[in-house]
Amino acid sequence: MSLAAIETQSQEPVKNGRKSASEVPDTRFDRRLADVLTHASRIFWEKGYEGASMRDLSRATGMSLAGLYHYFESKEELLYLIQKHTFTTIIERLRQRLEDATDPEERIRIFIHNHLEYFLANKEAMKVLTHEDETLKNGRGAEIAAIKRDYYRICLGLLEELGRAQGLQFSGRLAVLSLFGMVNWIYTWHNPRIDADANSLARQMGDLFLHGVIHAAKPKRKNSKRKL
Amino acid sequence: MSLAAIETQSQEPVKNGRKSASEVPDTRFDRRLADVLTHASRIFWEKGYEGASMRDLSRATGMSLAGLYHYFESKEELLYLIQKHTFTTIIERLRQRLEDATDPEERIRIFIHNHLEYFLANKEAMKVLTHEDETLKNGRGAEIAAIKRDYYRICLGLLEELGRAQGLQFSGRLAVLSLFGMVNWIYTWHNPRIDADANSLARQMGDLFLHGVIHAAKPKRKNSKRKL
DNA sequence: TAGAGGTTCGAACGAACGTTCGGTTAGCTC
DNA sequence: GAGCTAACCGAACGTTCGTTCGAACCTCTA
Secondary structure: OOOOOOOOOOOOOOOOOOOOOOOOOOOHHHHHHHHHHHHHHHHHHHHOOOOOOHHHHHHHHOOOHHHHOOOOOOHHHHHHHHHHHHHHHHHHHHHHHHOOOOOHHHHHHHHHHHHHHHHHHOHHHHHHHHHOOOOOOHHHHHHHHHHHHHHHHHHHHHHHHHHHHHOEEOOHHHHHHHHHHHHHHHHHOOOOOOOOOHHHHHHHHHHHHHHHHHHHOEEOOOOOOOOO | OOOOOOOOOOOOOOOOOOOOOOOOOOOHHHHHHHHHHHHHHHHHHHHOOOOOOHHHHHHHHOOOHHHHOOOOOOHHHHHHHHHHHHHHHHHHHHHHHHOOOOOHHHHHHHHHHHHHHHHHHOHHHHHHHHHOOOOOOHHHHHHHHHHHHHHHHHHHHHHHHHHHHHOEEOOHHHHHHHHHHHHHHHHHOOOOOOOOOHHHHHHHHHHHHHHHHHHHOEEOOOOOOOOO
């Protein structure tokens, strides 16, 4: 996992927000911070945010307790940096992949595949993102919540596309949140030794969800374009 | 929520396991313990297990810090008692309701309805159950894990019934865990002011899931009993 | 090679944590 | 009302928590 050149650019000024948006410096500082964040993700993943201590992180990184604070200003900012980087990366990749596709069903499959692929490849950070959902407070919490809302809206948009294309009538909100449940719950059960990989899981969950939505929804009254 | 007459009967002896299995004493002790557990559920729900302190619980119950320990032996047992009672209650209710029904599709709808109804009526305890999944250690953790496995197996059995009845071939494990994701994720989003109630949600999620399973699965090769 | 600034550290801070101890109070039986 | 046990409490225990301070170290430039 490369966390280099992390952008903070928070609404409230933070210690590390010292680069302009476009350039990618990858200095020694950035590389070391990325290394620390990787270790922090693993520790939060194992023990939860509250259960993890800065001394655990000190032990894992081999850095002194005081030395860690050269790279961030508080434990809370640590969580914020992990969540922000994870969320923005998954959304960025999704946007790129959606550019290629126009078929509504295909676009929803891309959403599911992108989510699962990133989830399984970065399970520590993704559990920290989903499990520690309400942990951040005030400004930082609001910023992550805004990104989450973006992600929700993208998915809702994809489903409304599908509904229009096939002339379906259903609750987009319930469908999106059901889908989020399906794909996010993975961190509680996925075992790489016995469970399928991201491609296979995405196909199966895509089948389950899409057939569910399409066949459970009632067709709109007039001008229904739904096949059969 | 009535938590009276809680049975502990752990594998390892616990302080409160002092009643035989069948009788329902409902003594002053039991009633006060149930009251404490209700408050504890709410605090764990708000702040998480690690984030909640015994002083929070002391404040909420109006009881002294030392006085609390008259009712349980540790904070961990507190979590254990909440999880055990919640899980056994939901399973007990499910078993009763399943007695009436024979149609496989109907039985899965009963499962979903039972889960959602209890979830929305006891959201604090149910979040504590699902969110603090890996918190308990050793004996107590193993005991809750065993109950969870029971619950999983019941659901898997219902799905296999459906598969046999309709001649479907699909991964029961993936279907069960997807369903669990859908229904358990609720605690992250359900807002009683804007979202539907348990009956309506159970119907919609039942539609989504059942149509998904039935239409996504490929029919078995020979002796398919599937209608149409 | 001197100086500057980025990097790292040992040691400690005050606060909060879960739990315990010795003792007091309340409710019950005789 | 004496005697007993369950119920409860104030005060503290020892530990761990996130964070900070001043000083040292390293690395690069002038």
